Amino acid sequence: GAVVSQHPSWVICKSGTSVKIECRSLDFQATTMFWYRQFPKQSLMLMATSNEGSKATYEQGVEKDKFLINHASLTLSTLTVTSAHPEDSSFYICSARGRQGANTEAFFGQGTRLTVV
Amino acid sequence: LAKTTQPISMDSYEGQEVNITCSHNNIATNDYITWYQQFPSQGPRFIIQGYKTKVTNEVASLFIPADRKSSTLSLPRVSLSDTAVYYCLVGAHTGRRALTFGSGTRLQVQP
Numbered sequence: 001g002a003v004v005s006q007h008p009s010w011v012i013c014k015s016g017t018s019v020k021i022e023c024r025s026l027d028f029q030a031t032t033m034f035w036y037r038q039f040p041k042q043s044l045m046l047m048a049t050s051n052e053g054s055k056a057t058y059e060q061g062v063e064k065d066k067f068l069i070n071h072a073s074l075t076l077s078t079l080t081v082t083s084a085h086p087e088d089s090s091f092y093i094c095s096a097r098g099r100q101g102a103n104t105e106a107f108f109g110q111g112t113r114l115t116v117v
Numbered sequence: 118l119a120k121t122t123q124p125i126s127m128d129s130y131e132g133q134e135v136n137i138t139c140s141h142n143n144i145a146t147n148d149y150i151t152w153y154q155q156f157p158s159q160g161p162r163f164i165i166q167g168y169k170t171k172v173t174n175e176v177a178s179l180f181i182p183a184d185r186k187s188s189t190l191s192l193p194r195v196s197l198s199d200t201a202v203y204y205c206l207v208g209a210h211t212g213r214r215a216l217t218f219g220s221g222t223r224l225q226v227q228p
Contacts, residue, residue, distance in 0.1 A: 044218040108160030
């Protein structure tokens with residue numbers, strides 16, 4: 001089946017620094033990628049939708065200047081948490097779907113555990 | 118987006134069949150029903166998807182009544198490794214729409 005790979009799997013950073021998380025679709029072209037955040041014992045919350053070659057669409061309450069999303073190619077999207085603070089510590093998960101009309105199953109990365117100290 | 122309602126948690130024993138029902142009263146005509154499984158500190162994993170009637174694959178069955186206002190995920194003969202959170206999602210069959218996760222059902226399988 002299709003594979004979505006996230007890197008890194010976990011990261012610890014100091015407060016005030018920035019962290020970049022990569023999401024790659026390994027064997028299909030992902031025109032659309034989604035970024036979710038999940039706090040302990042809670043469900044996944046959609047943060048933003050990124051379409052290849054255009055600006056991301058952020059969900060209400062998600063700061064676009066803090067969570068920078070780039071989707072420069074059909075196989076790579078990045079999420080940069082800028083000036084991270086302890087409250088940004090969470091589990092970040094990306095998801096990718098293929099082209100409309102093609103395989104519509106959503107594939108998820110393994111997630112990235114971010115800890116800000 | 119259609120909202121889903123699932124039991125918060127369920128308990129079962131190894132070897133039993135587990136049925137998790139999801140309500141989605143406001144499902145739209147072009148919405149599909151998809152179930153995902155999530156283990157701690159991992160991304161969700163696709164289990165099964167359907168539009169109507171019954172769908173079966175190697176790991177589960179999905180039962181959808183004619184009115185499509187609910188669906189039931191059936192896991193035959195669960196094992197300890199089936200302990201996870203199960204999410205029922207309803208969404209359009211297109212690549213640009215995000216999947217919205219509800220609270221999910223936490224299944225605990227006991228020996």
